[in-house]
Amino acid sequence: MQEKLERRSNRDRTAATRAALLKAARALFIEKGYADTGTPEIVAAAKVTRGALYHHFSDKAGLLRAIVEAEAKEVASTIEHATRDAETPLDALTEGADAYFEAMRTPGRARLLLLEGPVVLGIDEMAAIDSASGGQTLLDGLRLADRDGRLAGVPLKQLSEMLSAAFDRAALAIAGGAREAPYRDAARSLLKALLLGKT
Amino acid sequence: MQEKLERRSNRDRTAATRAALLKAARALFIEKGYADTGTPEIVAAAKVTRGALYHHFSDKAGLLRAIVEAEAKEVASTIEHATRDAETPLDALTEGADAYFEAMRTPGRARLLLLEGPVVLGIDEMAAIDSASGGQTLLDGLRLADRDGRLAGVPLKQLSEMLSAAFDRAALAIAGGAREAPYRDAARSLLKALLLGKT
DNA sequence: ATTAACAAACAGGCTGCATGTATGCAAGAG
DNA sequence: CTCTTGCATACATGCAGCCTGTTTGTTAAT
Numbered sequence: 388m389q390e391k392l393e394r395r396s397n398r399d400r401t402a403a404t405r406a407a408l409l410k411a412a413r414a415l416f417i418e419k420g421y422a423d424t425g426t427p428e429i430v431a432a433a434k435v436t437r438g439a440l441y442h443h444f445s446d447k448a449g450l451l452r453a454i455v456e457a458e459a460k461e462v463a464s465t466i467e468h469a470t471r472d473a474e475t476p477l478d479a480l481t482e483g484a485d486a487y488f489e490a491m492r493t494p495g496r497a498r499l500l501l502l503e504g505p506v507v508l509g510i511d512e513m514a515a516i517d518s519a520s521g522g523q524t525l526l527d528g529l530r531l532a533d534r535d536g537r538l539a540g541v542p543l544k545q546l547s548e549m550l551s552a553a554f555d556r557a558a559l560a561i562a563g564g565a566r567e568a569p570y571r572d573a574a575r576s577l578l579k580a581l582l583l584g585k586t
Numbered sequence: 587m588q589e590k591l592e593r594r595s596n597r598d599r600t601a602a603t604r605a606a607l608l609k610a611a612r613a614l615f616i617e618k619g620y621a622d623t624g625t626p627e628i629v630a631a632a633k634v635t636r637g638a639l640y641h642h643f644s645d646k647a648g649l650l651r652a653i654v655e656a657e658a659k660e661v662a663s664t665i666e667h668a669t670r671d672a673e674t675p676l677d678a679l680t681e682g683a684d685a686y687f688e689a690m691r692t693p694g695r696a697r698l699l700l701l702e703g704p705v706v707l708g709i710d711e712m713a714a715i716d717s718a719s720g721g722q723t724l725l726d727g728l729r730l731a732d733r734d735g736r737l738a739g740v741p742l743k744q745l746s747e748m749l750s751a752a753f754d755r756a757a758l759a760i761a762g763g764a765r766e767a768p769y770r771d772a773a774r775s776l777l778k779a780l781l782l783g784k785t
Numbered sequence: 786a787t788t789a790a791c792a793a794a795c796a797g798g799c800t801g802c803a804t805g806t807a808t809g810c811a812a813g814a815g
Numbered sequence: 816c817t818c819t820t821g822c823a824t825a826c827a828t829g830c831a832g833c834c835t836g837t838t839t840g841t842t843a844a845t
Contacts, residue, residue: 397809397824404825420705422621425799438827441801506619506705510762538785541775542768548759549752549772556751557744563709569741573748576740580779586737596789596844603790624834637792640836 405443407433409457412450417495421451421503448507455504455513458496459520465490466524476532477582483524484574487554488567497562501555525551532582546581553577604642606632608656611649616694620650620702647706654703654712657695658719664689665723675731676781682723683753683773687766690757697761700754724750731781745780752776 395403411433415424426447430437444450469486473479491497505513517523526547532538538546557570580586594602610632614623625646629636643649668685672678690696704712716722725746731737737745756769779785 395809400809400825422706426801427799436827437800439825442824442826446801502705502709506701507621510701510758538775540771541785542772545756545759545768546772546775549755549769549776552755553748553752556748559709560744560747569744570748572739573741573745576737576745577748577776577780580783581776581785584779584783584785586740586780586783594844599790599844625836626834635792636835638790641789641791645836 401443404433404435404439405453407435408440408443408450409454413454413495413499416451416454416503417498421447421507451499451503451507452512452516455499455508456516456520458493458500459516459522461493462487462490462496462500463521463524467521470524470528476528476535477578479531480525480528480578480582481575483528484554484578485571488558488561488571488574491558491562492567494562497555497559501559523547537582537584550577600642603632603634603638604652606634607639607642607649608653612653612694612698615650615653615702616697620646620706650698650702650706651711651715654698654707655715655719657692657699658715658721660692661686661689661695661699662720662723666720669723669727675727675734676777678730679724679727679777679781680774682727683777684770686753687757687760687770687773690761691766693761695761696754696758700758722746724753736781736783749776 408429412424412429415429415432418424426437426440429450430440440450444453466483466486469489470479470483473482491500504516508516526544529538529543529547529550533541533543554574557574561567561570576586607628611623611628614628614631617623625636625639628649629639639649643652665682665685668688669678669682672681690699703715707715725743728737728742728746728749732740732742753773756773760766760769775785
């Protein structure tokens with residue numbers, strides 16, 4: 388805690404400053420929203436000046452972009468890890484969905500990835516971030532299931548987008564305090580109905 | 587075009603001013619987004635002063651709220667009209683989905699209802715607006731189908747929220763220039779799989 | 786005469802930039 | 816191998832412009 392002001396290498400300074408800014412901004416964006424959080428407030432919380440902020444980030448939106456990219460990467464990695472050793476396509480999808488809900492339980496993550504991000508950065512840029520982070524495991528799962536015979540003639544890309552949106556909404560609801568179980572059941576029903584024809 | 591400055595009743599003035607503000611703001615919010623549109627720009631486009639704006643609306647967000655409420659009402663009414671005389675629950679849901687896509691083709695509506703609204707007004711207030719506008723036909727349809735036997739044990743409220751989100755995403759994609767047909771097919775597949783056990 | 790419907794000026798705050806300063810660092814001189 | 820020298824990095828600070836919401840003043844309807 389007492390952070391002696393001793394000499395540090397430039398690399399360490401940069402890392403520390405960036406980390407402090409990202410942490411402070413993340414907390415404030417989650418608590419009050421991007422628009423209602425000013426840069427003076429952010430730098431105060433990070434114990435840094437506005438000069439440092441604009442040295443490390445192009446602008447206020449750049450700060451959000453960095454935060455969103457980190458969150459997206461974590462989510463993608465959690466899902467990928469969880470679906471690695473599934474036996475059937477349905478298992479993979481179900482476990483992927485559970486992992487997604489789990490990853491999105493991290494406080495504030497849903498708001499950042501599903502609300503502030505799309506509005507501030509734009510849908511297109513969010514899509515780019517998602518795919519760069521490897522956020523297409525859902526489509527992969529559907530393609531595997533398709534090879535198994537089911538889903539003939541259904542446009543998979545569009546279906547995966549829509550399912551993804553459904554999971555997003557569930558994650559948002561859960562983040563807002565709703566119980567997780569019913570959403571997980573609903574998700575399971577959806578996937579089962581699609582892949583097995585059973586509700 | 588030449589709008590003589592003749593005497594008008596107060597009621598007419600109010601109606602005209604509000605309409606001009608709503609129209610101008612709507613166009614600008616769609617074109618540049620809520621955050622990047624200033625009130626000076628809005629009143630200039632509406633040929634009114636900022637005094638008029640703050641006389642009729644509590645603040646800039648109030649302007650967006652009025653716009654969003656109008657859009658939501660139109661969407662709900664379109665859907666209700668389209669599903670009035672469906673024969674089976676699946677028909678009602680399918681036709682409702684088509685009507686929703688149709689209603690959301692109105693340029694900019696998707697952005698207002700699905701992006702700017704939730705972020706600026708908050709999720710809770712958007713939910714209130716939705717339900718006040720009668721946006722729960724989807725849940726009604728699922729309940730009807732449930733009575734028919736299918737969907738036993740599936741949490742309907744959550745399922746309807748998730749399906750609704752799926753349709754939202756499709757509408758957003760279509761608004762962004764994507765072709766409508768594949769999304770409609772995916773939507774149909776989803777509903778059929780749930781209600782009939784067929785993909 | 787009273788109130789609605791504006792108009793216009795004002796106060797506070799915020800963003801991005803531009804300029805100034807100190808510190809780390811790499812390379813050459815000695 | 817050390818030390819100086821020059822440059823780049825990492826900030827700090829003040830300024831300019833804009834924007835929002837409020838307040839005060841004016842005109843027109845009722």
